[in-house]
Amino acid sequence: MIDDPVLVDDWHAVARAADVGESQVTGARLLGEDLVVWRQNGAVMAWKDLCVHRGTRLSLGQVTGLGLECPYHGWTYDPSGSCVRIPSRPQQQPPAKACATVYAATEAHGLIWASLGRPERPPPPYDEWDDPAYRHVLGGPYEMRASAPRVIENFLDASHFPFVHEGILGDRDHTELGDYTVETGPDGITALDINTWTPNPDGSGEAKMAQWLYRVLRPLTAYIALSVPGGGPERYTMYFAVTPVDEQSSVGWMWNSMNYNHDMSDEEFGAYIDEIVLQDVPIVESQRPELLPLDLAAEWHVRADRTAVAYRRWLKDLGLTFGTS
Numbered sequence: 001m002i003d004d005p006v007l008v009d010d011w012h013a014v015a016r017a018a019d020v021g022e023s024q025v026t027g028a029r030l031l032g033e034d035l036v037v038w039r040q041n042g043a044v045m046a047w048k049d050l051c052v053h054r055g056t057r058l059s060l061g062q063v064t065g066l067g068l069e070c071p072y073h074g075w076t077y078d079p080s081g082s083c084v085r086i087p088s089r090p091q092q093q094p095p096a097k098a099c100a101t102v103y104a105a106t107e108a109h110g111l112i113w114a115s116l117g118r119p120e121r122p123p124p125p126y127d128e129w130d131d132p133a134y135r136h137v138l139g140g141p142y143e144m145r146a147s148a149p150r151v152i153e154n155f156l157d158a159s160h161f162p163f164v165h166e167g168i169l170g171d172r173d174h175t176e177l178g179d180y181t182v183e184t185g186p187d188g189i190t191a192l193d194i195n196t197w198t199p200n201p202d203g204s205g206e207a208k209m210a211q212w213l214y215r216v217l218r219p220l221t222a223y224i225a226l227s228v229p230g231g232g233p234e235r236y237t238m239y240f241a242v243t244p245v246d247e248q249s250s251v252g253w254m255w256n257s258m259n260y261n262h263d264m265s266d267e268e269f270g271a272y273i274d275e276i277v278l279q280d281v282p283i284v285e286s287q288r289p290e291l292l293p294l295d296l297a298a299e300w301h302v303r304a305d306r307t308a309v310a311y312r313r314w315l316k317d318l319g320l321t322f323g324t325s
Contacts, residue, residue, distance in 0.1 A: 048101035
């Protein structure tokens with residue numbers, strides 16, 4: 001187990017809920033730990049991916065009426081993690097200590113979340129999820145050879161739009177980023193009044209001034225709301241949960257939600273999201289040092305970086321160490 005209570009005791013997305021149906025089994029990896037994720041009678045479970053008999057991956061097994069069956073010798077564990085059946089000794093009561101390692105698991109916003117520790121609050125909120133005016137399209141999962149804090153910091157950076165996302169989120173004739181406000185509080189970070197000239201901010205192909213609101217909800221979960229300055233109720237929001245697979249590997253899950261532009265199909269919306277994220281991947285994978293420096297003297301900063309600076313300071317104050325230097 002890693003020595004980082006901040007992340008160990010937090011929730012992390014490990015699967016799309018729709019991909020783990022009744023009696024389905026899948027594998028995941030979180031903070032260097034291999035997990036088996038499965039569902040029985042509607043409840044989701046996330047355990048250490050290990051049979052205590054001979055160390056086989058339980059994610060290769062199947063769900064039976066009793067619980068999760070190991071593929072090697074058929075040892076079966078009920079939803080509490082206790083072994084309830086040893087086929088080679090069908091009349092023998094399994095030892096009380098023969099138990100799978102059970103972690104906390106829950107379902108929220110169409111994702112399955114796991115925690116290796118003891119989370120004191122639910123997964124990060126996403127207010128638009130329950131608003132019937134919005135439709136939701138999932139981008140990802142995106143696998144990246146980059147530390148999760150690096151991935152989140154890139155998500156918070158608006159000044160790279162004209163270069164990494166030229167022709168979509170920015171252009172080289174509009175590179176200046178004006179002053180904006182950043183607030184850090186007990187619930188995270190908020191960056192307000194970020195305005196950019198954006199060629200295609202929502203997949204509609206219509207260039208406009210876009211106003212961005214950024215929030216950091218948890219160390220590895222962030223949110224963006226995009227609107228038109230002085231405009232109406234149209235909103236495009238993004239909810240980005242990054243799973244720390246290990247210190248230099250991550251998986252991104254990005255819900256994209258709109259309350260307008262419904263003529264664009266989900267497939268077109270998804271392709272738009274993929275194009276942007278896949279432009280970011282080689283950038284974050286190339287960054288050195290691989291781990292995010294929390295010492296502000298380690299890299300240069302300008303006024304446009306104030307959200308990133310606030311994020312680094314906040315992580316340092318929280319005591320987060322995993323994926324940072």
